[in-house]
Amino acid sequence: MHPTPTASAGGHELDLEDDGLLNEHEEGGDTADLASQKDRERRLMRNLAISFFVFGLFNNVLYVIILSAALDLVPPSTPKGIIAFCNIAPSLAAKLGWPYFLRGRIRYAKRLIGCCILSTCGMIVVALFDSLPMRLLGIGLASFSSGLGELTFLQLSTTYAPPSVGGHSVGYFASGTGAAGLVGAFLWWELRKFGVRVGVGLSAVMPVIIPLTYFFFLPHNTAFLFAHSPTAYENSISPSEVLSGLPYTPLATAEDEAREEEGSFASGPKRKVALSLDDKWRLVQPLLMKYMLPLFCVYLFEYTINQGVAPTLLYPVPSPDEHWLLSKIIQSVRDYYPLWQLVYQATVFLSRSSISFGLPALPTRLLPLPAILQSFILFLLTIESAFGLFSKDSEALNIFFVFVLISIEGICGGLAYVNVFYRLNQEHPDPNSNHDLERTKQEREFKIGSIGFADSSGILFASILAVPTEVELCRAQVRRGKLLCKGL
Template sequence: MGGCAGSRRRLLDSEGEETAPEPRSPLLDRPGALWKNAVGFWLLGLCNNFSYVVMLSAAHDILSRQRASGNQSHVDPDPAPTTHNSSSRFDCNSVSTAAVLLADILPTLVIKLLAPLGLHLLPYSPRVLVSGLCCAGSFILVAFSHSVGTSLCGVVLASISSGLGEVTFLSLTAFYPSYFFLLTSPEPQDPGGEEEAETSARQPLIGSEAPEAKPASSPNLSLWERWTVFKGLLWYIVPLVLVYFAEYFINQGLFELLFFRNTSLTHAQQYRWYQMLYQAGVFVSRSSLRCCQIRFTWVLALLQCFNLAFLLADVWLNFLPSIYLVFLIILYEGLLGGAAYVNTFHNIALEMSDEHREFAMAAACISDTLGISLSGLLALPLHDFLCHLS
């Protein structure tokens, strides 16, 4: 890819002497600006994923509302483990938790498919505002709903919030020396270009005197240039699609079926522990890029697919003797998933040219959503098939 971030250019006068470089942006000269930006993006990512993660973690409880009598809105958070499909050896809900996954991911998929085509025309401020309102609305709907349908509408709002926020914040990282979830910085840019990018990126967020100003790079790319850049991204996109397909097939297709009866934990409690351990692994690995950087993310894709095959075999053959072994595997699964995500975008940020970086960051985030959507579509029939086994 044409020059990601080369060495700082030096301007020579007619006598061959170096002239003083243009002053850096005050935003970068302030003490601690690098870490302030890093922590800021870390918090943005944490808040953006919050509603999405909560909805998936509560998927088993949301679907259990189907068994609540009448209009009773309260569902016992720790119901006794009963078999809802008596003809099956599994303890199944009538609807797979993959239904919640699809409600939580398909709106995000639509947003990410459309984002590279024209979302850059909208300033950052309205995007962040809409994302925040959808997040708040999602919790209100789910908290006060009396039916699965209303709860799923709240899940859809959480999906819109997460998808719009992710595209927005990832695009914004293209103009800062600190990247998403403590990504390491690329080489220094040309000081003039860096200052212009800083100003353009911040203006829509803080409402300066020229709110209509936008980054001058990606919006000027032709359709053919965008397609060329996207084809170059496939090396990064395909492994991440596989990683997310495997892990969410596990999370929403197999977690519900990995039920251990020889433990004090109820089925709902086991499901929550699975989700918590997975998210803990993701949180740690996404926040640790400065400690461990992985160039070849396809290795992570192969390891995650092996996790899927192993746990699918256990669901079918029931050979793991203890739930604690499953706990360890799920924690490891989360570590792989988070590492794949953060290293993919780190590699893109380093290898894309300045003019392509904003578009590339926005376009590449389709990969995790595509993998999750495919896993949800396949997990639904798998759930029905396994739950009807006698």
């Protein structure tokens, strides 16, 4: 029989079994009870995985739909880059503002309801108004909601223990965000036949799925704290270590519970604990080089490729006689860019799903590796676009070469995202720090939320670099007699 763990809170020792927080089979229990416990744990883990996958998918899918619909949302004379800017700048503001300037506990339920309302209103504004300023306003609202939602779900993952469960949450959330690229592009392909007003209007109902999943399907985090089966604690920590290293607050009175947010480790009376700006700066300093710089660089290089280089990776339409397979895929010069985006989105989804597929996470020391590889890919694709690495008679080889590099680009981007957040989720509290458990909880939430602006700022800088990059690469092609970019 496993010993019953206890926790000390406010000087009083709490028997967790007496409080109903421990479901443990009695000594000598039969095999059926053990099997039932294992089935319950598997069901909880499955529901957790589905919930975080849904969170990632529906939080990011509107972002992809808006980018996919860019040509239909603005007049032909308007630069499409303005859509990309309005789709990322508010998200960056949310990721920068919320973790750094708001203090105290996170009220997850209120946040998610607010995000749902903002996203729905934003898409309705885009659908109902034809004027460019109103559509950009709607896009900005949806973008702000997406950025706030992403950091909120990453912070929510830190409330699950033991670490294997928190890592499980991050892995499936990242997989959902990767799937959003494929699902969003496909949905708009189907919805665009109804026109902007109906297509975007129908997509406005999607955010409602997030709060419904949160309230009615997501397992509560206390459900995982005291599972004792080997599968739950493989490569993890013991229940006693959970209690010593993770937040726990006393049980609340009915009045206190009414004032508490959902998603906390346990309901409890309000605590006068809030991280100051000095506290946050102290916490964020070790993260700058370790996590933020690799993530920023990966996204800077990745979106410079996608927005500045990929539009110029154009080749003659393959002949059906010489390249029967390519000719079925590429039937116009305009088909190349969507093909590169499809390859990119597919490989991002696969690599962001690597941890949920059961592959090991990258060691912390290798987190800069995707950014290094991404810089080489940017260099090679830039050279290929400007000067051509193969002869004009080897168009199939050119296309295959770009296909491989775009695939590696997507893999690097996805691996950087999921592994950075996974490794940060798995960090243990500093053993030398003050063991105020409410403070430890807020520190873990802040740390994983604080680095979210690194990828968004990389995308924003890339959108600025992409315009002159595309123009100069097209000029370089024209100088060597390749005029395809001028015909688009």
